[in-house]
Amino acid sequence: MLTIRSTATGRILPDWVPPEAKRYLEHTESGTSMRALARASGCHASTVMRQVRKIEVRREDPLVDAALRQLGAVGGRAEGHTMQEGAGVTMCKGDSGETLDDATLRREAEKVLRMLCWPGTILAVARDMDKAVVVSGDATGAAGRKLVVDAPVAQAMALKEWIACGEPGRVSRYAITAAGRTALREMTQVGDATAAGFAEAPIRFEPRERIVPPPDRRAYVAETPVLALARRRDKAGEPFLTAAQYQASERLREDFEIASLAPGGEPDVSAMTRGTWAVGSVRGRPGEAADRMALALAELGPGLGDMAIRCCCRLEGLETAERSLGWSARSGKIVLRIALDRLARHYASEKGQLRGLIG
Template sequence: MREDGAARQRQMVRLVRLVAGGATLIRDGGDGATVLVGRAGEAGRPVARALPDAACALGLLVRSGDTLRATPQARAFLRRALLSAETQFQDQHRDIEQQNRPVEGLRQSVRVNLAESPLAAMARLKEKSGVLFLDAVALDAGLRLHADFTRGQLQPQLTMRYEPRLAGKSKGAGGVADLCDSAVAARGRVRAAVEAIGPELSGVALDICCFEKGLETVERERQWPVRSAKLMLRAALMALARHYAPPPTRARRTAWGDDGFRPDRTAAVTRRPAAGR
């Protein structure tokens, strides 16, 4: 039944494309089961006899006698159908999963390609005990760093820029004068995050979360031992998570020996009871 529905959908798309492309005449196919749709003077293409009526019922076509005409809804229908077909083809080479991710400060349900980012692939790694190697807090910290890095337009540009440049702007691509306020703010957040992680761990966080290098590539470039990059990355993301969500601070109690502490001598001196009492 599912295959019959998919075949009927393909036939509907073909019919709507024919009519939208100028095939407006419909004639009897001669076999009782099909009709011919084509331009004047052409043989036409056979389609199921009930298909034009179904397209008209959906509001995709309008029929007047032997003439068919596409409605404005037909173009939107074709765009959705072609986009769905392209997505299905691309999904054959992807590892798609529906996840809740932070988007512009709010968590939303999005489709994530786990085969695209090394950080997404690491989200499925587990310890020998079965516990996830990266917890949700550390993973969200890495994704937030990547989002700010992208929003700040810090990726290396490998293609030529063809847009016209106005006089008075700073020279070179990616100048601060060319950025909007949100991109400048994102660059500031990336700078603060790198400082919070520290110089020892910030490099591996940028390589994997932002430049999306694989663990093996990072270990080879930095001449690290095998399976050490993921340990360094986890330490970096834990520090980054504390930067994004600092732990609550407890009220500090004054103790003896602290700078500025002076005991109240009057409270320490006990008065002797008066004689005769």
């Protein structure tokens, strides 16, 4: 379903609009009293009043204000009209012409929220522009564009409180919120369950020999062990990992993913850590990635290299890696930080020839 009808006045609104925003529009656009909205919703009038005041305060956010203005124009249309008609109403269709229903919003928002989980990544929105941009800063402080987002998608994400504006201005900067991380985990879990065979509609079981295993989602997880460690802070309140250390882990992970595309799958990482990898033994882009990875792991050596492979590339948790390597508890994060620090210095010594590989 694309839209739902309000129980109070029959206004038509997209089904992804939060209930408090619907009541706000009913009150401000249609003039419905708070008591009438409370009766229709089965709650107290004071609850509706708090919701209306909260939304009114949130209109200081440029994306939230734009979303409510567009929804106010869309919601007042007659039922027999298509929702994309009328000048200036861009809330229901993006540039691709695809209707912004709940499924479309979740599909587009998932890509944005995944990127916003990375440290230093924000969603930038310029005033009076119909596009938003996901940008991230590298170890040198330079910004790089990661993804272009249609304004309707960004407006819907702000209205649902998945992103919040930390620096309003001519160019507003948005970061992911706790609600956005929760929504991303739900989206990821639904995708994993569907891939494993748990669909909403009943399906016929196929013979065992025809079952295809779900695709490897390793490169698309919502949060990696290194990212979780980067959010921690030490006793002095400083981030446990620097931006350069985190970027080094992502660069090693990218080379590992590309090298695994070669015939034979995952490269021989033990030979890489021992420094016995035969450079040039694999052709093409996977071979180039494997050679870069071999140079980095040879710099780390056994121990540090093993920890980097397990946590950065294979995405094993710290406790799992500690048990596999036979180390004491809570020692893995220190070893991993040492490995990432040496890895960051190795990439920095390459005089820029390996910069810009991430994304």
